[in-house]
Amino acid sequence: QLSHRLERVASYAAGFNVLADIGSDHAYLPCYLCLNDYSLKAIAGEINEGPYQSAWKQVRLSQLEHQIDVRKGSGLNVLHQGEEVDVITVAGMGGPLIASILDGGKDKLIKVKRLVLQPNVASHAVRKWLMDHQYRIVAEDILEEDEKIYEIIVAEPSVATVSYTETELWLGPLLKQHQTSVFKKKWEHEKTSWKRVLKQLQLGNKSIELEQKQADLNRKIAMVEEALL
Numbered sequence: 743q744l745s746h747r748l749e750r751v752a753s754y755a756a757g758f759n760v761l762a763d764i765g766s767d768h769a770y771l772p773c774y775l776c777l778n779d780y781s782l783k784a785i786a787g788e789i790n791e792g793p794y795q796s797a798w799k800q801v802r803l804s805q806l807e808h809q810i811d812v813r814k815g816s817g818l819n820v821l822h823q824g825e826e827v828d829v830i831t832v833a834g835m836g837g838p839l840i841a842s843i844l845d846g847g848k849d850k851l852i853k854v855k856r857l858v859l860q861p862n863v864a865s866h867a868v869r870k871w872l873m874d875h876q877y878r879i880v881a882e883d884i885l886e887e888d889e890k891i892y893e894i895i896v897a898e899p900s901v902a903t904v905s906y907t908e909t910e911l912w913l914g915p916l917l918k919q920h921q922t923s924v925f926k927k928k929w930e931h932e933k934t935s936w937k938r939v940l941k942q943l944q945l946g947n948k949s950i951e952l953e954q955k956q957a958d959l960n961r962k963i964a965m966v967e968e969a970l971l
């Protein structure tokens with residue numbers, strides 16, 4: 743049984759010929775997609791031995807050895823040079839790690855048509871990387887499961903220059919437009935926790951570093967207050 747989160751990630755990665763799921767853990771995502779599409783080929787990449795073994799186990803259990811290749815290695819290194827891959831999923835990691843995985847494998851992304859990214863935290867780091875590397879965000883999603891809120895960012899290479907404002911990088915250019923109740927809940931919660939940190943900082947000894955931290959938090963709080971409808 744796939745989590746609601748992974749099911750939603752999978753929905754944006756369906757319909758392609760070759761998928762690479764990086765940081766696949768149990769390979770639930772490629773197994774789910776391959777069971778629903780017999781013509782799909784997938785690569786499940788894992789850096790750690792335990793999850794790598796779990797991925798193979800799940801692939802064998804699902805009898806998908808002919809469709810899914812599980813490979814051990816870091817990030818996009820598991821993809822061979824010139825290998826045909828149309829869609830890459832990277833889910834369940836922090837935004838900076840996802841950005842560094844993409845950055846470390848730029849040469850493997852040349853022919854990739856779509857990236858489906860699901861950062862657990864700091865999704866602005868992912869959007870910043872996408873903007874800096876000329877990827878346009880074509881869809882965004884936000885959902886709550888088990889009292890956690892997850893964002894999904896779908897991006898495709900763009901010929902035209904891509905530019906997002908600071909607010910769009912943080913809140914998401916498309917999520918900000920639609921502002922679902924989950925979106926509002928997330929940013930109300932972030933704002934409250936930033937305000938709490940601000941209060942704690944006010945108790946500390948004055949220093950340039952402290953003032954910078956306070957200014958940064960105040961700027962972010964104002965940004966969210968201005969953006970929320």
Ligand code: SAM
Pocket residue numbers: 748764765766767768787788789790793815816817818832833834835843
């Ligand atoms: N993608 C699955 C999901 O969304 O449920 C699993 C997420 S799990 C929290 C993160 C996985 O990424 C772990 O299994 C970890 O071993 C793997 N991982 C972390 N850094 C990685 C890297 N640089 N390359 C490949 N896998 C990595």
